[in-house]
Amino acid sequence: MRRTRWLPGTVLVFLTCGLSAMAGEGGGSELGERMTQLVLQLAAILVAARLGAHVCRRYLHIPDVLGELGAGILIGPHLLGPYLGLFESVSGTGFPVSVELYGIATVASILLLYLAGLETDIGMFLRYSVTGTLVGVGGVLVSFVLGDVVAVWTGLSSGYAAPPALFLGAISTATSVGITARVLSQRGKLDSPEGVTILAGAVVDDVLGIVVLAVVVGMCRLSGHAGEVHWGHIAGIAGKAIGFWAICTGLGILLAKRISKVLEMFGSRQAMATVSFGLALLLAGLAEKANLAMIIGAYIMGLSLSRVDAAHELRHRLQPVCDTLVGVFFAVMGMMVNLGEMRSVLLIGLLYTAVGMGAKIVGCGLPALLTRFRPLGALRIGVGMLPRGEVTLLMAGVGLAGGFIGQDVFGVAVMMTLLSTLLAPLAMIKLFDERSGVRGTDEDREGTTNRSTSLALPNAEVAEFLLQSVCRMFAQEDCYVHQLGRDEDLYQVRKDDLIISVQREGSKVSLTCGEDDYEFARLILLEALANLITVVVESGLGVKPAAGEQVGGEGGDLRFQITVIP
Amino acid sequence: MRRTRWLPGTVLVFLTCGLSAMAGEGGGSELGERMTQLVLQLAAILVAARLGAHVCRRYLHIPDVLGELGAGILIGPHLLGPYLGLFESVSGTGFPVSVELYGIATVASILLLYLAGLETDIGMFLRYSVTGTLVGVGGVLVSFVLGDVVAVWTGLSSGYAAPPALFLGAISTATSVGITARVLSQRGKLDSPEGVTILAGAVVDDVLGIVVLAVVVGMCRLSGHAGEVHWGHIAGIAGKAIGFWAICTGLGILLAKRISKVLEMFGSRQAMATVSFGLALLLAGLAEKANLAMIIGAYIMGLSLSRVDAAHELRHRLQPVCDTLVGVFFAVMGMMVNLGEMRSVLLIGLLYTAVGMGAKIVGCGLPALLTRFRPLGALRIGVGMLPRGEVTLLMAGVGLAGGFIGQDVFGVAVMMTLLSTLLAPLAMIKLFDERSGVRGTDEDREGTTNRSTSLALPNAEVAEFLLQSVCRMFAQEDCYVHQLGRDEDLYQVRKDDLIISVQREGSKVSLTCGEDDYEFARLILLEALANLITVVVESGLGVKPAAGEQVGGEGGDLRFQITVIP
Secondary structure (H helix, E strand, O other): OHHHHHHHHHHHHHHHHHHHHHHHOOOOOHHHHHHHHHHHHHHHHHHHHHHHHHHHHHHHOOOHHHHHHHHHHHHOOOOOHHHHOOOOOOOOOOOOOOHHHHHHHHHHHHHHHHHHHHHOOHHHHHOOOHHHHHHHHHHHHHHHHHHHHHHHHOOOOOOOOOHHHHHHHHHOOOOOOHHHHHHHHHOOOOOOHHHHHHHHHHHHHHHHHHHHHHHHHHHHHHOOOOOOOOHHHHHHHHHHHHHHHHHHHHHHHHHHHHHHHHHHOOOOHHHHHHHHHHHHHHHHHHHHHOOOOHHHHHHHHHHHHOOOOOHHHHHHHHHHHHHHHHHHHHHHHHHHOOHHHHHHHHHHHHHHHHHHHHHHHHHHHHHHHHHOEOHHHHHHHHHHOOOOOHHHHHHHHHHHHOOOOOHHHHHHHHHHHHHHHHHHHHHHHHHHHOOOOOOOEOOOHHHOOEEEEEEEOOOHHHHHHHHHHHHHHHHHOOOEEEEOOOOOOEEEEEEOOEEEEEEEEOOEEEEEEEHHHHHHHHHHHHHHHHHHHOOEEEEOOOOOOOOOEEOOOOOOOOEEEEEEEO | OHHHHHHHHHHHHHHHHHHHHHHHOOOOOHHHHHHHHHHHHHHHHHHHHHHHHHHHHHHHOOOHHHHHHHHHHHHOOOOOHHHHOOOOOOOOOOOOOOHHHHHHHHHHHHHHHHHHHHHOOHHHHHOOOHHHHHHHHHHHHHHHHHHHHHHHHOOOOOOOOOHHHHHHHHHOOOOOOHHHHHHHHHOOOOOOHHHHHHHHHHHHHHHHHHHHHHHHHHHHHHOOOOOOOOHHHHHHHHHHHHHHHHHHHHHHHHHHHHHHHHHHOOOOHHHHHHHHHHHHHHHHHHHHHOOOOHHHHHHHHHHHHOOOOOHHHHHHHHHHHHHHHHHHHHHHHHHHOOHHHHHHHHHHHHHHHHHHHHHHHHHHHHHHHHHOEOHHHHHHHHHHOOOOOHHHHHHHHHHHHOOOOOHHHHHHHHHHHHHHHHHHHHHHHHHHHOOOOOOOEOOOHHHOOEEEEEEEOOOHHHHHHHHHHHHHHHHHOOOEEEEOOOOOOEEEEEEOOEEEEEEEEOOEEEEEEEHHHHHHHHHHHHHHHHHHHOOEEEEOOOOOOOOOEEOOOOOOOOEEEEEEEO
């Protein structure tokens, strides 16, 4: 059964790649030729990346991004590409993909980071989790230092402040907790103290990772692409990079309301979203010119607009654009991987991965242990922070495109992403399942039982719509709404001590929270529901206004009836 | 008041362009430099195009596309571009924009035509409107012939079968009824016999226009880019182009169910949409290789999938992608316009526009007059078919990019788009308003009164969602659902004699139809409503199951009550 389900998709990919390749032969005007090639390459990438993502999600239970990456490696110029005749190293540039394909990938990566920023309301978050902040900071610091050190010891970098070492340090910092969230959610542990701390830590981690990248890129730029920065200069350079970052973010937050006003002038919400994306591209370009990376500018624009009322709407409109195009970015990243060159850095990659994993366990576990967690809880947190994902690849892409790192270092980064994402869930399952009775803290809170409310909607579309309304309403109540991984319809809502998980599975929406938060969760849900079902018939509809006539409604253990009132 | 509302947007554009331009100076790695330039150009384009579209829609009441085009002309390399330092003719290629920017524009145009195809279920449509079909065919034939002839007479083309003449013929065929639909809808004339015929004719027009383009591109390709095709060969070439078209469309429709099955394998609807877009890109590339244009392949893929159940879902997912990116295409088309060169073809352009307008009035009016319309009705139909829009620009872009036409012919096409879109509504208002009492046909049908049902939903999001549900349900009932213009939330639903208009304004959804169709419209609306409000509370929610407890609902002239039943 399984194999027959695989088959059509695989056939589709081969057919797409094959047909694209066959079509790739032949002549025409140069521009037309390049456009045709681009369109055929995009066709192959979109289909292959989605199939890879599907296989990873459905059969291997690992994040989409690994499938997209794998598809890129497979059909890219270093593996099947030359045989397909579709992807070949572009002569002259030494770059494995054409500038027009790379352009689309770049735009997709900017959109991805813009959306990530839009979601990250850091100011609101820091208030609520001291342990999470410490865990995030600890993980970033230890990962960066150890990543940098390993690069020098293994000979990948000539010095501690040389670009490859700095990038291997930065790349090691970025945690991607999508898969952690899924494992926790399946075990009902999302709002356990460990779960909450991991998710809080991951947000801090994201922001710090971007700051680290800003500093690293700034240092590499100023030092020339191969040289060494003297340690004496570093404070100054770091200061400048952080300064630019802080000024832009500060200005952005100050101007957010004004920007939002101007956006609203454009009338339709689609226009607002498009213009806001234009602004993100603008700040991305400016950041690049200011010797930072483009994705940093995009992230700052997102961060700035994350507190305006329209933020949820902007995300909602741009998410489908990102979902459609971002696979191109990760597949192109895969195309950068030269498996042949990887053999020489295989051992180094394994060492780097092992150290990177140890760094997170120590860097995140220690602050947890020192605050309120038992050793088991601290270990769980450290392991939960292991997986690397999208941001790691983005950073490595910045390094490669900027000429700061070579394909060897890039390959090492990909290896780390792959291995950490594969191994972390296994370790987590062991730590959570085998000792599920053992608590991670000494506190009482863990004893409280969770209450869950689930609504069965008529179909998945309505469920998705309600989920979005609920999230928007929580956001309007000044809650921090955190989507857990880009592939999941799973959110965590936080405000002070309040923790609520919101999830959609098929046509079902469920909210889970502690007894104390139940009333609030119920209120929001009822309000969202009322927004759906409060319909005013202004004219016509032809219903005779007879009292008691029923229009719809039927039940499970509770029933709603919609009654027409005269 | 008005001016102060303009101001912030204009300032935003200048700021974006200015900052982008300032940032445009400086060095870096070549690839990085090109990416930064691309990102800054995109930023300027997105903001300027949206502002242009907004001004056109809100203040000038003309379609978005003219604003996007105008923004492109304004900030492009032929006007302000060199002063801004952001857009300059790319040296060497003689092409006014970079290959990476043109790549994004190309992908956007493919998506636009794919979505247009997805919406056009021609088989279902032809059954219901003989007059509409005749009107469409007549308009296309007369426009093509006269466009071709004018090109030769004015000296723009060396012969009737030379590429410029063929393209000026093809370009003249494509009607864009978005603005017509808006004018009719404002006057409640969408389902008048004239309105119905115009909209039917426009669908036929779209399909035929694409076939004509296929034939023209095939002829131009085979004749070499400048030469003349002997009339003897034309039948063969046209046969081949139409044959490819027919075979692809036939195969597509035959395989549609199978393709849809494979798409469904990908699980999430977003994945389905992405993969289907990949297939559209594939067929676009193949079409180009088969000596047709890419947009033809994309349209055929859309047409093929238009009858599968998922078609509505695919459109719904990809529409935001198109809305975000398509402005880039039209702005880039604007950048191709060289106002300096336009001066020399100004008179020719006016003549071509006048002939093109006359061609539609005669070509569409005559079949109307010969079937069931009075002279006034026939004139109304002819005028309603005047406006040219997106497809005209797409075709002109194909000609320019393929090297078949020069900037002079391209400029003439843009002039025609602009003038016909500006003049048609004025003429329509005159014909419909001043003689609004006068009917266009002798038939009874016109006498039937329309009934309108409107629902006030709690907010615009819910209204939009309900509108989508209603359209999906009509489609499932084998109705043909036709979105009138890409900027409007206005649909016409047709099946046999059934004609229903569906419209959203703010948080209000209204359906309008004749007395006979009322029951069916009401059924669909109630079903969509029930889908929204039939919610099963599976557990929790904390509502005490007491009979008669009200959760929500309140009224206008009718009230709904939602009652919890024990």
